[in-house]
């Protein structure tokens with residue numbers, strides 16, 4: 587079996603698939619695309635994923651696209667190795683309903699602060715014409731990018747996104763309380779955990795971890811997923827925004843110093 591994963595280090599959707607492959611101990615050939623140079627929009631890649639986004643997994647020559655689809659595809663072809671999907675149809679249905687919620691609410695919401703806080707400078711240097719041409723070249727994200735413009739999302743968009751993220755954190759905490767943890771569905775790590783992992787890790791990375799300051803089960807969940815053997819291989823250097831963008835690193839360092847001073 588040959589697996590080629592087209593992805594990007596900092597892409598939250600890619601992180602789901604890297605984690606799944608590592609958790610299943612499945613080797614793969616990783617192709618890193620530079621999303622800011624437009625690798626995802628090149629004709630060769632569009633034949634693999636016509637949506638012009640990562641990730642895409644090519645298995646024995648056939649492409650599988652969309653991170654949630656890829657995760658379950660990997661389960662279908664490697665069901666015996668580190669199962670990540672519950673066995674009973676009712677639990678599978680519950681897990682899939684969670685995946686839909688995650689893809690509807692927090693997964694799109696996390697893009698707004700990510701673009702405003704980290705990715706915006708990549709677009710600010712463009713002329714109006716260059717920026718419009720870039721928007722027009724995006725099969726999936728034309729309107730998203732146009733709404734952002736070259737000055738960033740408006741405060742009301744940011745507030746709305748932060749509200750959606752807080753709602754998702756509350757929902758995740760309810761799931762953990764219902765199941766008793768340590769994972770969202772209880773004893774078994776499932777795709778619900780893997781799907782939301784990049785959102786929570788990104789929130790922590792960009793200083794939005796206050797959202798679960800009063801939710802110890804969520805903090806314990808984050809510690810547990812970070813301790814999972816697949817985590818380190820997934821989040822290699824350059825996967826966090828603080829590792830790529832010095833201004834975010836400085837912001838985080840200032841916040842940590844302030845927290846230490848406040849507790850002294």
Ligand SMILES: N[C@@H](CCC(=O)N[C@@H](CS)C(=O)NCC(=O)O)C(=O)O
Nearest residue numbers: 597598599639640641652653654727
């Ligand atoms: N629903 C898709 C979304 C994929 C997606 O939005 N990928 C982002 C990175 S996380 C991307 O490739 N963005 C590049 C662009 O917008 O041009 C999935 O889960 O795979």
